[in-house]
Amino acid sequence: DSGVTQTPKHLITATGQRVTLRCSPRSGDLSVYWYQQSLDQGLQFLIQYYNGEERAKGNILERFSAQQFPDLHSELNLSSLELGDSALYFCASSSSRTGGEKLFFGSGTQLSVL
Amino acid sequence: DQQVKQNSPSLSVQEGRISILNCDYTNSMFDYFLWYKKYPAEGPTFLISISSIKDKNEDGRFTVFLNKSAKHLSLHIVPSQPGDSAVYFCAASPEYEKLTFGTGTRLTIIP
Numbered sequence: 001d002s003g004v005t006q007t008p009k010h011l012i013t014a015t016g017q018r019v020t021l022r023c024s025p026r027s028g029d030l031s032v033y034w035y036q037q038s039l040d041q042g043l044q045f046l047i048q049y050y051n052g053e054e055r056a057k058g059n060i061l062e063r064f065s066a067q068q069f070p071d072l073h074s075e076l077n078l079s080s081l082e083l084g085d086s087a088l089y090f091c092a093s094s095s096s097r098t099g100g101e102k103l104f105f106g107s108g109t110q111l112s113v114l
Numbered sequence: 115d116q117q118v119k120q121n122s123p124s125l126s127v128q129e130g131r132i133s134i135l136n137c138d139y140t141n142s143m144f145d146y147f148l149w150y151k152k153y154p155a156e157g158p159t160f161l162i163s164i165s166s167i168k169d170k171n172e173d174g175r176f177t178v179f180l181n182k183s184a185k186h187l188s189l190h191i192v193p194s195q196p197g198d199s200a201v202y203f204c205a206a207s208p209e210y211e212k213l214t215f216g217t218g219t220r221l222t223i224i225p
Contacts, residue, residue, distance in 0.1 A: 002157060033212070042118065043158070043203065043215035056212050090157055098211055102148060105157030 003027065006091050006106035014114055018079040021109045025072055025093030031055070032074040033094070033103060034066055038087040049074055050097045081113045117141045118206050120216035128224050133191040135219050137204035140185065144206035148213065149178060149189050152201045161202075162189070191221075199223045 003026035013019055025032050034046040036059075045058035049068035060066075063081075068074045078085060088110050092103035119138045127133045135149075145166035150158035164171040164178045164187075171178050177190045187206075191198055201220050205213040 002159065004157070035215075040123075040217065042116070042120075042217040043205075045212050045214065048212060058212065092157070098209075102160035102163065103213065105150075105159070107155060107157045 002104040002106065004091060004093050004104050004106035006089075006109050008109060009107065010110045010112075012112045012114065013081060015081055015083060017081050017113075018077065019081065019111065021076040021078070021089055021091075021111075023074045023076070023091030023093075023106060025074070025091075026104050029093035029095050029104070030072065031094045031097060032068055032072070033092045034060075034074070034076050035090040035092065035105075036087045037090065037108075038084075041087075043090065046076070055097060078111070083113050086111055086113045116217070117144075118204060118214050118216040120202075120204060120219050122219050123217070124220040124222070126222045126224055127194045129196060130193045133189075133194045133198065133221055133223070135189040135191075135202050135204075135221065137187040137189075137216055138185060139187065139206050141206070141208065141214075142185070143208035144214075145209065146207045147178070147180060147187050148205045148207075149176075150203045150205060150215075152203065152218070158203055194221075194223045196223050196225055 005024040030051045035043040046060040048056040066076045092105045148163040149161040152158040201218045205215045
Protein backbone atom coordinates (compact mmCIF):
# COMPACT_ATOMS: atom_id res chain seq x y z
CA ASP A 1 0.00 0.00 0.00
CA SER A 2 1.61 3.25 -1.20
CA GLY A 3 -0.53 5.44 1.04
CA VAL A 4 -1.94 7.31 -1.98
CA THR A 5 -5.69 6.86 -2.39
CA GLN A 6 -7.53 7.33 -5.66
CA THR A 7 -11.27 7.22 -6.18
CA PRO A 8 -13.15 5.91 -7.98
CA LYS A 9 -11.27 2.84 -9.21
CA HIS A 10 -13.43 2.57 -12.31
CA LEU A 11 -15.51 5.10 -14.16
CA ILE A 12 -17.66 4.51 -17.23
CA THR A 13 -19.21 7.49 -18.95
CA ALA A 14 -20.33 8.78 -22.31
CA THR A 15 -18.74 11.17 -24.77
CA GLY A 16 -19.36 14.80 -23.98
CA GLN A 17 -19.68 14.22 -20.25
CA ARG A 18 -17.58 15.59 -17.39
CA VAL A 19 -15.98 13.56 -14.61
CA THR A 20 -13.90 14.25 -11.51
CA LEU A 21 -11.12 12.02 -10.29
CA ARG A 22 -9.98 12.34 -6.71
CA CYS A 23 -6.63 11.75 -5.06
CA SER A 24 -5.49 11.82 -1.44
CA PRO A 25 -1.69 11.94 -1.13
CA ARG A 26 0.44 10.16 1.45
CA SER A 27 0.34 11.76 4.86
CA GLY A 28 2.76 14.68 4.88
CA ASP A 29 3.38 14.80 1.13
CA LEU A 30 2.86 18.26 -0.31
CA SER A 31 3.26 17.44 -4.00
CA VAL A 32 0.62 15.74 -6.10
CA TYR A 33 1.13 14.65 -9.68
CA TRP A 34 -1.33 13.39 -12.28
CA TYR A 35 -0.32 10.96 -15.01
CA GLN A 36 -2.27 9.41 -17.87
CA GLN A 37 -1.56 5.97 -19.28
CA SER A 38 -3.29 5.24 -22.57
CA LEU A 39 -3.11 1.94 -24.42
CA ASP A 40 0.46 1.31 -25.62
CA GLN A 41 1.61 4.60 -24.15
CA GLY A 42 3.93 5.32 -21.28
CA LEU A 43 2.90 7.32 -18.31
CA GLN A 44 2.28 10.82 -19.63
CA PHE A 45 2.77 13.60 -17.11
CA LEU A 46 -0.23 15.91 -16.92
CA ILE A 47 0.24 18.32 -14.06
CA GLN A 48 1.86 18.83 -10.64
CA TYR A 49 0.66 20.76 -7.61
CA TYR A 50 2.76 21.68 -4.62
CA ASN A 51 1.07 22.83 -1.43
CA GLY A 52 -1.96 24.11 -3.30
CA GLU A 53 -0.16 25.84 -6.15
CA GLU A 54 0.31 24.60 -9.70
CA ARG A 55 4.02 23.91 -10.13
CA ALA A 56 4.48 22.17 -13.45
CA LYS A 57 2.39 21.40 -16.46
CA GLY A 58 2.85 18.62 -18.97
CA ASN A 59 0.72 17.34 -21.81
CA ILE A 60 -2.58 18.34 -20.27
CA LEU A 61 -5.44 19.19 -22.60
CA GLU A 62 -7.38 22.42 -22.17
CA ARG A 63 -10.49 20.32 -21.47
CA PHE A 64 -8.73 18.99 -18.38
CA SER A 65 -8.12 20.91 -15.19
CA ALA A 66 -6.92 20.12 -11.72
CA GLN A 67 -6.62 21.67 -8.32
CA GLN A 68 -5.17 20.91 -4.92
CA PHE A 69 -7.19 21.81 -1.88
CA PRO A 70 -6.02 23.11 1.52
CA ASP A 71 -6.19 19.59 2.96
CA LEU A 72 -3.80 18.62 0.11
CA HIS A 73 -6.15 16.28 -1.69
CA SER A 74 -6.39 16.87 -5.41
CA GLU A 75 -9.03 16.55 -8.09
CA LEU A 76 -8.61 16.13 -11.81
CA ASN A 77 -11.56 17.34 -13.85
CA LEU A 78 -12.05 16.01 -17.35
CA SER A 79 -14.73 17.65 -19.48
CA SER A 80 -16.23 17.26 -22.96
CA LEU A 81 -14.96 13.72 -22.86
CA GLU A 82 -13.89 12.00 -26.06
CA LEU A 83 -13.30 8.31 -26.80
CA GLY A 84 -9.56 8.96 -26.81
CA ASP A 85 -9.67 10.08 -23.19
CA SER A 86 -10.22 6.47 -22.14
CA ALA A 87 -7.14 5.66 -20.09
CA LEU A 88 -5.76 4.80 -16.69
CA TYR A 89 -5.22 7.95 -14.67
CA PHE A 90 -2.66 7.80 -11.89
CA CYS A 91 -2.06 10.17 -9.07
CA ALA A 92 1.29 10.22 -7.29
CA SER A 93 2.67 12.13 -4.37
CA SER A 94 6.07 13.09 -3.05
CA SER A 95 7.41 15.03 -0.14
CA SER A 96 9.29 17.68 -2.10
CA ARG A 97 8.70 20.31 -4.75
CA THR A 98 10.70 18.58 -7.43
CA GLY A 99 9.42 15.42 -9.02
CA GLY A 100 12.63 13.69 -9.86
CA GLU A 101 12.96 11.51 -6.83
CA LYS A 102 10.79 8.52 -6.32
CA LEU A 103 7.09 9.05 -6.46
CA PHE A 104 4.44 7.08 -4.63
CA PHE A 105 1.58 6.14 -6.93
CA GLY A 106 -2.02 5.34 -6.25
CA SER A 107 -3.61 2.33 -7.92
CA GLY A 108 -5.26 4.50 -10.57
CA THR A 109 -8.69 5.29 -11.94
CA GLN A 110 -9.68 3.40 -15.08
CA LEU A 111 -11.77 5.74 -17.21
CA SER A 112 -13.83 4.30 -20.04
CA VAL A 113 -15.57 6.73 -22.38
CA LEU A 114 -18.24 5.03 -24.50
CA ASP B 115 7.93 12.97 -29.12
CA GLN B 116 8.90 9.94 -27.02
CA GLN B 117 11.99 11.03 -25.12
CA VAL B 118 12.24 7.77 -23.18
CA LYS B 119 11.87 4.59 -25.19
CA GLN B 120 11.51 0.99 -24.19
CA ASN B 121 11.61 -0.85 -27.49
CA SER B 122 10.74 -4.28 -26.13
CA PRO B 123 7.07 -4.45 -25.12
CA SER B 124 7.59 -7.88 -23.59
CA LEU B 125 10.30 -10.25 -22.41
CA SER B 126 10.17 -13.84 -21.17
CA VAL B 127 12.96 -15.28 -19.05
CA GLN B 128 13.48 -18.62 -17.38
CA GLU B 129 13.43 -18.60 -13.58
CA GLY B 130 16.95 -18.33 -12.18
CA ARG B 131 18.38 -16.72 -15.30
CA ILE B 132 19.24 -13.06 -15.83
CA SER B 133 16.60 -10.59 -17.02
CA ILE B 134 17.87 -7.56 -18.92
CA LEU B 135 15.49 -4.71 -19.61
CA ASN B 136 16.60 -1.85 -21.82
CA CYS B 137 15.74 1.79 -22.13
CA ASP B 138 16.96 4.55 -24.45
CA TYR B 139 16.56 8.28 -24.04
CA THR B 140 17.05 11.22 -26.34
CA ASN B 141 17.14 14.25 -24.06
CA SER B 142 20.75 15.03 -23.10
CA MET B 143 19.47 17.12 -20.18
CA PHE B 144 18.29 14.00 -18.37
CA ASP B 145 20.59 13.32 -15.44
CA TYR B 146 18.52 11.18 -13.10
CA PHE B 147 17.07 7.81 -14.02
CA LEU B 148 14.70 5.45 -12.26
CA TRP B 149 13.02 2.10 -12.74
CA TYR B 150 9.50 1.43 -11.54
CA LYS B 151 7.71 -1.88 -11.34
CA LYS B 152 3.96 -2.33 -11.80
CA TYR B 153 1.76 -5.27 -10.92
CA PRO B 154 -1.78 -5.56 -12.35
CA ALA B 155 -4.38 -3.39 -10.60
CA GLU B 156 -1.67 -1.52 -8.69
CA GLY B 157 0.20 1.69 -9.24
CA PRO B 158 3.89 1.69 -10.20
CA THR B 159 6.33 1.34 -7.32
CA PHE B 160 9.89 2.62 -7.21
CA LEU B 161 12.57 -0.01 -7.73
CA ILE B 162 15.99 1.55 -8.22
CA SER B 163 17.58 4.78 -9.42
CA ILE B 164 20.88 6.13 -10.73
CA SER B 165 22.25 9.60 -11.23
CA SER B 166 24.39 10.61 -14.16
CA ILE B 167 27.52 10.83 -12.06
CA LYS B 168 27.49 7.03 -11.74
CA ASP B 169 27.44 4.28 -14.31
CA LYS B 170 26.17 1.51 -12.06
CA ASN B 171 23.96 1.13 -9.03
CA GLU B 172 23.20 -2.11 -7.25
CA ASP B 173 20.46 -3.11 -4.84
CA GLY B 174 20.30 -6.80 -4.07
CA ARG B 175 19.29 -8.71 -7.18
CA PHE B 176 18.74 -5.49 -9.14
CA THR B 177 21.47 -3.53 -10.92
CA VAL B 178 21.00 -0.51 -13.14
CA PHE B 179 23.64 0.43 -15.69
CA LEU B 180 23.91 3.82 -17.36
CA ASN B 181 25.79 4.50 -20.59
CA LYS B 182 25.62 8.25 -21.03
CA SER B 183 27.42 8.36 -24.36
CA ALA B 184 24.92 5.92 -25.84
CA LYS B 185 22.01 7.44 -23.90
CA HIS B 186 21.14 3.94 -22.78
CA LEU B 187 19.94 2.51 -19.50
CA SER B 188 19.50 -1.11 -18.54
CA LEU B 189 18.12 -3.03 -15.58
CA HIS B 190 19.57 -6.41 -14.72
CA ILE B 191 17.71 -8.81 -12.45
CA VAL B 192 19.65 -11.83 -11.33
CA PRO B 193 18.54 -14.41 -10.49
CA SER B 194 15.04 -13.84 -11.88
CA GLN B 195 12.17 -15.04 -9.70
CA PRO B 196 8.47 -15.61 -10.48
CA GLY B 197 7.55 -12.60 -8.34
CA ASP B 198 9.52 -10.41 -10.72
CA SER B 199 6.82 -10.88 -13.37
CA ALA B 200 5.46 -7.37 -13.83
CA VAL B 201 5.60 -4.36 -16.12
CA TYR B 202 8.80 -2.34 -15.75
CA PHE B 203 8.92 1.35 -16.60
CA CYS B 204 12.08 3.36 -16.93
CA ALA B 205 11.88 7.06 -16.20
CA ALA B 206 14.21 10.03 -16.55
CA SER B 207 14.35 13.61 -15.41
CA PRO B 208 16.54 16.72 -15.74
CA GLU B 209 17.78 18.10 -12.44
CA TYR B 210 15.26 16.12 -10.42
CA GLU B 211 12.34 17.80 -12.15
CA LYS B 212 9.28 15.99 -13.46
CA LEU B 213 9.77 12.42 -14.59
CA THR B 214 9.29 11.26 -18.16
CA PHE B 215 8.32 7.59 -18.39
CA GLY B 216 8.83 5.01 -21.10
CA THR B 217 6.06 2.77 -22.40
CA GLY B 218 7.01 -0.19 -20.24
CA THR B 219 8.24 -3.74 -20.76
CA ARG B 220 6.17 -6.67 -19.56
CA LEU B 221 8.51 -9.21 -17.97
CA THR B 222 7.32 -12.78 -17.57
CA ILE B 223 9.40 -15.22 -15.53
CA ILE B 224 8.83 -18.80 -16.59
CA PRO B 225 9.06 -21.33 -13.73
